[in-house]
Amino acid sequence: MKQLKEKEIIELIEILKKYYPDATCSLNFKTPFELVVSVMLSAQCTDERVNKTTPALFKKCPTPEAFEKIELDELEKIIHPCGFYKNKARNLKLCANQIVNNFNSVVPNTMEDLITLAGIGRKSANVILLEVFGIANGIAVDTHAKRISNRIGLSSATMPEKIEQDLLSIIPKKYLKDVNHLFVYHGRNTCMARNPKCQDCPVSHLCEYFSKNNL
Numbered sequence: 001m002k003q004l005k006e007k008e009i010i011e012l013i014e015i016l017k018k019y020y021p022d023a024t025c026s027l028n029f030k031t032p033f034e035l036v037v038s039v040m041l042s043a044q045c046t047d048e049r050v051n052k053t054t055p056a057l058f059k060k061c062p063t064p065e066a067f068e069k070i071e072l073d074e075l076e077k078i079i080h081p082c083g084f085y086k087n088k089a090r091n092l093k094l095c096a097n098q099i100v101n102n103f104n105s106v107v108p109n110t111m112e113d114l115i116t117l118a119g120i121g122r123k124s125a126n127v128i129l130l131e132v133f134g135i136a137n138g139i140a141v142d143t144h145a146k147r148i149s150n151r152i153g154l155s156s157a158t159m160p161e162k163i164e165q166d167l168l169s170i171i172p173k174k175y176l177k178d179v180n181h182l183f184v185y186h187g188r189n190t191c192m193a194r195n196p197k198c199q200d201c202p203v204s205h206l207c208e209y210f211s212k213n214n215l
């Protein structure tokens with residue numbers, strides 16, 4: 001794997017920033033707790049579907065206390081469209097209970113605390129830290145970040161934790177707040193899992209997949 005130099009990494013990110021000027025979090029939320037819920041619901045589900053489901057959910061359950069109180073089967077029914085509703089409903093109730101009892105009903109603002117919550121792993125915690133608290137110390141390695149990192153040659157690893165370490169070792173800190181959104185937008189619009197639009201890609205000259213496949 002040919003490692004990009006820091007100058008090229010900065011070029012890559014700056015190009016993507018210009019190409020996707022509107023790249024932001026596409027989950028709708030008004031409070032930190034609403035983002036915790038939305039992030040949990042977004043596992044294996046599109047943000048669009050989550051955004052269609054959460055208005056009714058947040059009307060019924062505006063606080064962690066309300067999530068503790070709602071009957072499990074009623075919660076399952078509301079979040080059913082998001083898939084894996086049984087697991088997600090169980091985790092949501094448990095997570096709400098942990099926030100109430102362990103964190104005085106306030107969503108914690110450290111990686112260490114966030115990953116103690118049911119249903120919240122490093123990826124979700126990174127999203128919450130960035131979107132709610134403006135803290136960008138890590139990178140949420142989702143399916144887009146993984147695919148793009150592997151294709152461009154930023155990391156050859158398959159485990160998200162290792163990919164995150166690889167990215168953190170090469171991406172200058174000031175760009176960490178940008179890369180999550182840029183990877184998601186690039187993955188949705190250009191570097192899709194199937195049939196990536198390599199001929200239209202603004203960073204093809206920096207991409208290992210592109211040069212290896214003589215595109």
Ligand code: SF4
Nearest residue numbers: 191196198201204207
């Ligand atoms: S050239 Fe193709 S594989 Fe490489 S980043 Fe662009 S779309 Fe993805």
